[in-house]
Amino acid sequence: MAKVETRLTQELPESVLATLAEIGEEINASLDLDRVLSKMAILIKRLIDYEIFAVMLLDERSQMLFNRFAVGYSQEMMENWRVPVGQGISGAAAASRQPILVADVRNDPRYINSIDSVRSELAVPLLFKKQVIGVIDIQSSQVDYFTSEQQEILVLLAGRLATAIENARLFERARSQADTLLLLNEVGREASSILDVEALLRRAAELVKRVIDYQIMSIMLHDSVTNLFLQRLAVKYGQSTQGKLAVGFSEGIIGAAASSGLPVCVPDVTKDARYRMVNPETRSELAIPMIHKGNVVGVLDLESPQLNYFTEDHAQALSILAAQLAIALENARLYEKVARDEARMERELQAAQRMQGALLRPVPDEDFGVELAARILSAREVCGDLYDFLRYGPMRIGFGLGDVSGKGSAAALYGAVAIGILRSIAPQKLLPAELLRQLNQLICERRIEGRFMTFCFATWRKPTRKLRVANAGQTQPLLYRNGHCELLKLVGFPLGIYDDVTYEEWVMNLDPGDILVFQSDGLSEASDPDGKFFGISRLARLIEGNAALTPDQLADRLLAEVQEFTRGGAVTDDRTLVVMKVR
Template identity: 25%
Template sequence: MGENITLENETDKLKQENQRLKIAVEELAILNDIATVITSSQSLEKVIELMVKSCIKHLKVSQGVVMLLEEQDTEKPFQTMIRKQDSTLELLPYRFDSQLTGWMLKNKSPLLINDIKNDVRFDFANEIDLPIKTLLSVPISLQGKMIGLLTVFNKKSEIGFSPNDQRLLSIIAAQSAHVIENARLLKQEQELIKLEEEYRMAKEIQINILPKKIPAIDGYDIYAINIPAKEVGGDYYDFIKLSGDKIAICLGDITGKGLPAAMLMANLQATLRGQALTQQKVSDVIKNSNTLLINSTSGNRFATLFFAELNYNDHTLTYCNAGHDPVINIKDNKLTHLTEGGLLLGCFDFAEHIQVTKTLEPGEMLVIFSDGITEAMNEKEEEFGEGKLISILQSNIELSAKELSDKIVKEVKTYTGKAEQSDDITLMVLKRSK
């Protein structure tokens, strides 16, 4: 009798061991399959997609999600969540995502729920008719740091998720962490290379657009300078030789930075040159340029511009200020602003623009600048301001156009100190000398 009991016990042990070995072999096969799948791609999105599909297949669930936590800053360390899923079910509500990630971020441990509607952590599930019944979520961690979540929903089994499921999903998450991180680093590197190439192209466009030399006009002293920020902005200036004794001068500021701003800058230059050379009125040049700009760019791109036509024979200046910083006009030590013109370009096709004509007297000076000067900030994030610019002008009125420009730039650089230049600095000084 005792021998029979012992034999039965040994048989049970062998069956249990056989079952354990069978599960272990199945798990190894699953892990090998997933490892083969996710290491076959270098794309972050593809790695995540394949990982989710494999989990859905092998754990026999209806939905799976990977959420990657991207660090933004110390105050909000987990801002952006990237999710990939493979399911015909509707997307989970934001409130559920928020509750789940909040719990996981706090506890950093697996979460297994086989009756979600009766779980106090998701007590709102009945109110919104949540399309899930069971849930298993595990952290994706690398070197002790949580970098994301791997979650599966709705086990296709009446008994729900088991401890073995939890263990397997945890192993998958651990196995995938390095692959995900490497793919993420590769993506960041590729994005950096793309940004560097865009920066190079933007820089090249800006260099090619700006005039190679300042025009020499008898009776006038003219100088212009552009100092680009680290991230190329959209400042632009130009001199356009017109028929007779006329020249067009302009200085503009394009919204945005980088390649989009540089391309809009090139578009604006080509448009203005084409319009200016048709011998239209200044106001019509601006009006037509505005229409062309609206028709050729997206609605969130626009430009401010000061455009003027100088007749250096009779010394008349006809100008239009399209939403640009007020141009400083100094005559007999008295300061005024040239503001007349209209709205900025590229926004409103109904915008009206006017032109104003004035005569430049000997000794009179115009200072046209971009907000990269007045809005330049020091390390305390205090702006340079127009007041300091005016003070420099009034104290150095006798300087040549180049000397005055260099003086202004030097003062701005001194003021900002070690603070990084955040915007282009562009300046044009025009003085009638006789």
């Protein structure tokens, strides 16, 4: 190639060399392949006055050449013309990796007649790293039209164009992958926001279509009773139906994906013994398992009437989407279950109250060097306030108080979920600030619109008498020591609103007789008939005046004083207390 380029540089006229240089600049100036090919076709025509110009690229899976760009072809030929490697002039050039110049195509048995007026043809393979990636093919209606010099020019340009094509392909692939990842992220977020199973399945079909332009799709969900995958949704050429297909773990392409837990891509279903015919027009199939916590909960199955339709990129993208849909599906199933439970709980509020009471752990009776007490007075049969105690070992304990936005069974359910999450991370024995950070992240993953929770958490270590406290938007705790009670100035964002939040941590060593009080705003914001609030200051004075009482006695006194202040009025907001007194 270098020798040819050197010789051509010495022999060609300056105008031709200028055009070659311009072609080289155009090839290197852009990664937009359509722009490069279009401009190249115009510039080459200055050198070789062709009538038909085509850049054909090789489909490695089918070993077919297809038109990527063409001048002089009809739209139908542009879209549908395919040439197998080894057939025709262009296919022969690809197979031999050598240029082929045919003076009169009527005398060459390899010629495939596509346009009757064609008489001469020049085909030059596009080689990149010694591999054929396509062919440049030019044709003329005149016999013996193309010269050996034109052939050498086209060979020279083919080498440069092959590099440009691969660079553009690499760029397009990287951009496509980035676009696909952004789309998958958007699709995943949208899917996770749908909490109705049937609505999720219908939307899933639309979301998959945004990633892969399928023709036939089935969503198969595992039925634990029959141990079969049941067709919950079928889409065929844009029309949705309720499917009736049932497949076992060892049946068909779907069963193969379910049993292996891996994508199964079949380029030609007629050559795969596992295939079960449901749609006679199907020629290729792609089945992707939906896996949640190691279990196959369903299978996404796509079919196409075209051979070799599905690619590795399709399988990769759909695998990511299937994982997101599996989580969304399980969340929707869980939400539907919670919704059913909530409806039942509304009908059985007294039973719900007992259930909520069972969730609240009793005050620990071990000797942690402190006395503890907890009280909760609900404004309704069930409430959104909560408290919990976490045993971190024989010498260390954690405790917290929270308040869920809203009231009633919905707030209670949210609180129950929060307690479950709190207890799931309790074995890590986290310090308050880190516990709040992780608790917030986990609650945000299950974000419910319009719901959040405030929470204050502390840990106490008996040997060192060290208290650590962090606050996530809860009413600031009160600390009594040295005869004076004051607020701990701890603030922080509530849980379940923002994903990436950190919290400050207050640390202090306490002495015997010191008292820490966590309280919900139902106490300080309780109002008398004139609308005046009970207030934090009145709470602090009560604690100072009753510091000699035990935590149980002090908690009862505080609640009694608040109730007396309201003159027996209805409890309009949950009132909750956790009291700790150092021994």
